[in-house]
Amino acid sequence: MKKHNFSAGPSILPQEVFKEAAAAVLNFNNSGLSILEISHRSKDFIAVMEQAKSLTLELLGLENKGYQVLFLQGGASMQFVMLAQNLLESKAAYLNTGTWANNAIKEARFFGEVIEVASSKDKNYNYIPKNFEIPADADYFHCTSNNTIFGTQIKEFPKTEIPLVCDMSSDIFSRNIDFSQFSLIYAGAQKNMGPAGTTLVILKESILNKVSRAIPNILNYNSHIAKESMYNTPAVFSVYVSMLNLKWLKAKGGIAAIEKVNNEKAALLYSEIDRNSLFEGFVSRLDDRSTMNATFNLTDETYKEPFETLLKEAGISGLNGHRSVGGYRASMYNALPIESVKLLVEVMQDLENQN
Amino acid sequence: MKKHNFSAGPSILPQEVFKEAAAAVLNFNNSGLSILEISHRSKDFIAVMEQAKSLTLELLGLENKGYQVLFLQGGASMQFVMLAQNLLESKAAYLNTGTWANNAIKEARFFGEVIEVASSKDKNYNYIPKNFEIPADADYFHCTSNNTIFGTQIKEFPKTEIPLVCDMSSDIFSRNIDFSQFSLIYAGAQKNMGPAGTTLVILKESILNKVSRAIPNILNYNSHIAKESMYNTPAVFSVYVSMLNLKWLKAKGGIAAIEKVNNEKAALLYSEIDRNSLFEGFVSRLDDRSTMNATFNLTDETYKEPFETLLKEAGISGLNGHRSVGGYRASMYNALPIESVKLLVEVMQDLENQN
Numbered sequence: 001m002k003k004h005n006f007s008a009g010p011s012i013l014p015q016e017v018f019k020e021a022a023a024a025v026l027n028f029n030n031s032g033l034s035i036l037e038i039s040h041r042s043k044d045f046i047a048v049m050e051q052a053k054s055l056t057l058e059l060l061g062l063e064n065k066g067y068q069v070l071f072l073q074g075g076a077s078m079q080f081v082m083l084a085q086n087l088l089e090s091k092a093a094y095l096n097t098g099t100w101a102n103n104a105i106k107e108a109r110f111f112g113e114v115i116e117v118a119s120s121k122d123k124n125y126n127y128i129p130k131n132f133e134i135p136a137d138a139d140y141f142h143c144t145s146n147n148t149i150f151g152t153q154i155k156e157f158p159k160t161e162i163p164l165v166c167d168m169s170s171d172i173f174s175r176n177i178d179f180s181q182f183s184l185i186y187a188g189a190q191k192n193m194g195p196a197g198t199t200l201v202i203l204k205e206s207i208l209n210k211v212s213r214a215i216p217n218i219l220n221y222n223s224h225i226a227k228e229s230m231y232n233t234p235a236v237f238s239v240y241v242s243m244l245n246l247k248w249l250k251a252k253g254g255i256a257a258i259e260k261v262n263n264e265k266a267a268l269l270y271s272e273i274d275r276n277s278l279f280e281g282f283v284s285r286l287d288d289r290s291t292m293n294a295t296f297n298l299t300d301e302t303y304k305e306p307f308e309t310l311l312k313e314a315g316i317s318g319l320n321g322h323r324s325v326g327g328y329r330a331s332m333y334n335a336l337p338i339e340s341v342k343l344l345v346e347v348m349q350d351l352e353n354q355n
Numbered sequence: 356m357k358k359h360n361f362s363a364g365p366s367i368l369p370q371e372v373f374k375e376a377a378a379a380v381l382n383f384n385n386s387g388l389s390i391l392e393i394s395h396r397s398k399d400f401i402a403v404m405e406q407a408k409s410l411t412l413e414l415l416g417l418e419n420k421g422y423q424v425l426f427l428q429g430g431a432s433m434q435f436v437m438l439a440q441n442l443l444e445s446k447a448a449y450l451n452t453g454t455w456a457n458n459a460i461k462e463a464r465f466f467g468e469v470i471e472v473a474s475s476k477d478k479n480y481n482y483i484p485k486n487f488e489i490p491a492d493a494d495y496f497h498c499t500s501n502n503t504i505f506g507t508q509i510k511e512f513p514k515t516e517i518p519l520v521c522d523m524s525s526d527i528f529s530r531n532i533d534f535s536q537f538s539l540i541y542a543g544a545q546k547n548m549g550p551a552g553t554t555l556v557i558l559k560e561s562i563l564n565k566v567s568r569a570i571p572n573i574l575n576y577n578s579h580i581a582k583e584s585m586y587n588t589p590a591v592f593s594v595y596v597s598m599l600n601l602k603w604l605k606a607k608g609g610i611a612a613i614e615k616v617n618n619e620k621a622a623l624l625y626s627e628i629d630r631n632s633l634f635e636g637f638v639s640r641l642d643d644r645s646t647m648n649a650t651f652n653l654t655d656e657t658y659k660e661p662f663e664t665l666l667k668e669a670g671i672s673g674l675n676g677h678r679s680v681g682g683y684r685a686s687m688y689n690a691l692p693i694e695s696v697k698l699l700v701e702v703m704q705d706l707e708n709q710n
Contacts, residue, residue, distance in 0.1 A: 107573065110571045218433050
């Protein structure tokens with residue numbers, strides 16, 4: 001049976017990418033060798049890394065704008081440390097929109113003062129705070145563009161003169177924004193980019209070398225820039241599959257084209273959540289709703305079992321909400337076909353009709 | 356044409372493992388989903404992680420001896436930092452056997468005093484120093500079991516009362532030693548364990564919590580132990596393929612069986628290096644020669660082109676030496692069949708016969 005994968009991450013990638021990746025595990029580039037057994041310093045893999053970097057800049061519209069692209073290890077969680085260690089000299093400003101922002105704040109506190117400019121903790125993070133002030137003397141401002149757990153998404157980023165740093169793990173490559181407003185963008189691969197194991201970092205070199213502390217080499221962005229993401233062995237396969245996925249996205253028409261489909265998918269599901277009396281959305285302000293992760297609950301818990309039976313029969317997987325929110329979470333990343341969303345909506349309607 | 360892959364790393368893994376990994380990229384455990392799109396918190400992946408851990412302990416003979424097994428990200432290079440940050444309170448003792456030991460020393464110096472107990476730098480690391488003294492008041496002693504670049508290998512580890520910490524990136528799972536003499540063992544996956552992207556750490560919890568510094572969560576071993584290597588999203592595919600490879604090793608008869616083959620392969624190649632007048636080994640003391648990485652040079656550089664033509668014709672790849680040594684390096688990891696070594700020896704003999 002065909003599966004409809006709404007997993008929050010690691011998550012669905014295009015079937016074409018799975019096919020090409022599987023073939024490369026057996027025979028990469030017709031070399032007679034697996035992608036898993038070649039040196040990261042081989043000509044063929046250096047070409048993969050170069051292509052992954054140039055596709056990243058091209059898709060985000062950041063070519064020739066002074067950005068460095070790195071593929072590191074450790075996930076966004078390692079970036080919580082690295083960015084603070086490399087950028088935080090005295091104090092930094094953070095927007096608290098939930099779990100990931102909180103974790104970023106906790107790690108930053110090991111390196112300096114953190115000013116929480118605003119928080120939506122008062123309502124279990126079911127909205128995005130707005131109209132806050134960013135101290136002009138902070139070293140940088142940090143925010144999380146999309147909160148995977150609560151299903152909120154920043155639609156407009158604050159204007160500030162200080163460097164803007166953004167964790168885009170769960171919505172990078174999903175919508176067109178002016179990416180050049182950011183001094184540092186980072187993203188764990190395992191949503192819209194590729195398999196878990198690699199982490200994308202895009203940064204302007206001009207923000208570096210402003211802290212007085214000594215930084216161990218592996219945690220210093222300069223090391224990775226100098227060695228073009230080969231300071232140590234990169235996660236070869238994850239970078240390769242990310243490259244395949246970015247190539248797929250480019251062939252689909254890039255971010256503008258996928259954004260249109262993503263908006264259609266989100267509109268379809270949210271209108272059913274709002275229409276269907278058995279469901280209610282988690283996010284309180286409708287304009288803060290994420291196009292990537294729709295969070296919703298049953299209005300009556302007695303429908304839990306019949307709903308989950310229907311989901312299972314339809315081959316829908318990965319719909320359980322995070323334990324801190326409960327209910328359901330439909331993650332609709334780039335590779336999720338609109339047909340999967342249509343099917344989910346049908347299941348929600350079936351539940352209503354049966355009761 | 357069949358390739359004979361002598362790459363130093365990422366390096367050869369068994370063909371059976373490549374086949375199973377490729378199949379799982381298309382359909383993992385008959386779930387209808389790719390191994391690349393499933394949640395790391397899914398029942399199926401938790402089982403993979405558990406199996407990888409228990410196979411590790413079983414193969415190394417470390418079951419029920421108080422060890423924790425972690426699969427982290429960042430490579431051995433990240434461990435250079437983490438181990439010092441977690442263990443180094445005042446001073447630590449390091450044995451300098453080359454590039455990787457040097458890098459470990461450099462990172463440790465960010466956290467405290469490093470005492471280099473001995474070094475083979477005087478002879479470009481072509482031997483393993485012996486009969487050095489380890490200060491009894493150091494926080495730990497660190498060594499690199501096998502030097503991939505220079506082709507040296509520690510055959511007997513020093514006795515000491517302080518915790519023994521060892522980077523086994525390039526020879527773990529290749530030979531039987533008493534692994535219980537170590538308090539912390541770590542290894543980047545990409546030689547004898549699996550594809551690049553995951554790093555094995557095996558440690559005794561009793562050595563932790565003895566430093567006074569505050570450690571960011573992602574760099575603190577306690578975080579990863581508490582969350583059973585799921586503190587953040589692990590490198591799912593790399594852990595999965597490592598598990599497949601460890602399962603393969605167990606089916607082959609475990610370390611004892613593979614060590615026998617590894618010794619045969621090494622004996623075959625070294626005896627040809629020593630017999631053939633066109634070649635000479637790089638390592639000066641024969642008992643320090645690595646069974647994993649054999650380093651050698653031509654005695655006369657005029658044979659370089661004809662030798663490399665013969666290698667190419669035979670389908671032998673990955674034989675170039677590291678730039679700091681030059682010449683050739685034959686890496687003979689667990690998965691390299693003895694037939695590949697026999698073929699290399701034939702090529703060396705052909706070169707001699709032709710000249």
